[in-house]
Amino acid sequence: MSYHTNLEPAIWSKVQDAFAAALGLEEDEIELDARLIEELGAESLDFLDIVYRLERAFDIKIPRGGIETTALEETDGVYEVDGILTEAGLAALKELMPEVPAGEIHEGLRVTEVPELFRVATFYNIVAHLIQQKADGAADDSGVSNDS
Amino acid sequence: MTAESPTIAELNAPPVRFCFVVHAVSRLHRGIMGVRSANMGLVGQWSDGTHPADVMRVCSLSLAGVAEGMVLAVPMVPEDLLSNQERAVERMQQAVELAGAVDAVGLGSLCAVVGGRGEELASRLSVPVTNGGAATAWAILENTRTVLQHRPSGRVAVLGSRGPVGRVVAASLAKEGVEVCVDHPRAAKGLDVQSAMGPAAAVQGCSVVVGAGPTGGTLPGQALGRGTIVVDVAIPGTIIGRPDPSVTVLAGEAVTFPGHWNRGVWGWLYHVLSGYGPAQVFACLLEPLVLASLHRETPFSIGRKLTVDDVAAFGVAAAELGFRPHLSRGWRSFSPSQLQISG
Numbered sequence: 001m002s003y004h005t006n007l008e009p010a011i012w013s014k015v016q017d018a019f020a021a022a023l024g025l026e027e028d029e030i031e032l033d034a035r036l037i038e039e040l041g042a043e044s045l046d047f048l049d050i051v052y053r054l055e056r057a058f059d060i061k062i063p064r065g066g067i068e069t070t071a072l073e074e075t076d077g078v079y080e081v082d083g084i085l086t087e088a089g090l091a092a093l094k095e096l097m098p099e100v101p102a103g104e105i106h107e108g109l110r111v112t113e114v115p116e117l118f119r120v121a122t123f124y125n126i127v128a129h130l131i132q133q134k135a136d137g138a139a140d141d142s143g144v145s146n147d148s
Numbered sequence: 149m150t151a152e153s154p155t156i157a158e159l160n161a162p163p164v165r166f167c168f169v170v171h172a173v174s175r176l177h178r179g180i181m182g183v184r185s186a187n188m189g190l191v192g193q194w195s196d197g198t199h200p201a202d203v204m205r206v207c208s209l210s211l212a213g214v215a216e217g218m219v220l221a222v223p224m225v226p227e228d229l230l231s232n233q234e235r236a237v238e239r240m241q242q243a244v245e246l247a248g249a250v251d252a253v254g255l256g257s258l259c260a261v262v263g264g265r266g267e268e269l270a271s272r273l274s275v276p277v278t279n280g281g282a283a284t285a286w287a288i289l290e291n292t293r294t295v296l297q298h299r300p301s302g303r304v305a306v307l308g309s310r311g312p313v314g315r316v317v318a319a320s321l322a323k324e325g326v327e328v329c330v331d332h333p334r335a336a337k338g339l340d341v342q343s344a345m346g347p348a349a350a351v352q353g354c355s356v357v358v359g360a361g362p363t364g365g366t367l368p369g370q371a372l373g374r375g376t377i378v379v380d381v382a383i384p385g386t387i388i389g390r391p392d393p394s395v396t397v398l399a400g401e402a403v404t405f406p407g408h409w410n411r412g413v414w415g416w417l418y419h420v421l422s423g424y425g426p427a428q429v430f431a432c433l434l435e436p437l438v439l440a441s442l443h444r445e446t447p448f449s450i451g452r453k454l455t456v457d458d459v460a461a462f463g464v465a466a467a468e469l470g471f472r473p474h475l476s477r478g479w480r481s482f483s484p485s486q487l488q489i490s491g
Contacts, residue, residue, distance in 0.1 A: 021264070
């Protein structure tokens with residue numbers, strides 16, 4: 001997953017809309033680096049609403065528990081022990097969430113604390129990644145049909 | 149409905165019709181729903197409740213001469229609803245179609261959350277869809293006012309204050325002169341309330357706590373002071389772990405019903421299985437009933453839209469129909485006089 005160094009205005013605008021509607025905020029309050037829980041006041045069910053609105057806006061399917069599921073796969077199941085992230089788990093998380101300052105993904109981090117790391121940028125990156133995947137898939141499909 | 153005598157046209161008017169859409173809360177619950185509809189796939193758990201044919205009628209309800217309603221179920225458990233909200237909304241739409249012509253649609257539990265808190269379903273139907281927020285806020289407010297009459301508190305914490313229900317509860321209490329502390333600084337914006345970062349910080353120094361979030365598990369029990377009264381609507385409950393034995397947790401959304409409220413055997417069983425016992429109804433079920441009886445075309449609450457005025461309008465109409473918020477602990481009624489003794 002790539003970091004948001006090249007912010008795509010068309011995507012960003014829709015992401016802002018989705019967050020503003022789901023959280024009852026003004027669009028200009030939605031900043032890329034804003035932390036969802038601490039700064040924007042998102043509650044657990046707001047995450048569902050955000051995901052739903054993003055899926056509708058971009059016609060994509062955001063996998064449930066995407067980041068943690070991927071981290072679990074990348075660490076061959078040693079993502080956490082007794083609710084605390086392993087070294088491999090921390091490394092996977094740092095790679096999957098480059099928008100989070102490295103210092104926040106620290107030793108002793110609990111699985112239950114991971115959602116507190118989420119920024120608007122976390123979702124922007126997921127959306128940008130899925131849109132790219134979709135475009136790549138469409139290009140592949142069109143290649144197949146051209147060949148046949 | 150007004151205090152004036154009804155006109156002949158009103159007396160002859162047929163009862164309004166409403167429906168209320170719910171889901172299975174567990175696999176066991178889904179299996180019991182299967183018994184009602186003779187759907188052996190659900191009973192035996194080899195069907196996951198996502199097939200269009202699984203949508204079912206649960207029970208009929210009526211307020212004699214005023215309203216007739218139906219509870220309909222999408223027998224999907226929470227994981228299935230949340231993992232595919234688009235499909236959940238489609239099934240909810242099918243459930244409403246099963247009810248036939250209705251004047252209002254209400255949504256219960258997670259059905260009121262998926263698809264933009266009811267907005268998506270509302271966009272697909274020509275009748276008002278209401279997500280229960282006004283009824284829930286009314287019941288919490290009335291129950292909290294009762295608690296405060298018997299246990300005057302220096303400060304009341306409102307948890308889940310970023311949500312529409314929590315915001316209205318905080319705003320209403322503050323307007324009545326109650327000292328309120330909300331659990332997120334953003335929730336204090338535009339209100340005359342104090343704020344703290346997180347539930348554990350917000351409850352410090354409060355002898356009454358309102359759990360107004362839709363889901364709980366956010367407040368460690370140890371954070372509550374001795375003798376605290378918690379009025380809670382979150383499912384599962386707001387408190388994690390065991391609080392001090394002197395802490396009293398009361399249901400925030402329980403409502404008693406008038407004598408002409410009929411729900412039959414299946415309705416009785418549905419209420420018992422939903423955790424409200426034989427003598428209560430949960431407030432959100434009343435929202436489409438009240439909406440239809442007022443012939444109102446705009447919902448009391450949809451998406452994040454919920455106002456203090458709409459909650460008040462709902463409350464007046466619900467009370468006129470004979471419904472009363474009611475303090476309870478589980479199925480048992482809780483007398484406010486116990487608050488003074490335990491304090």
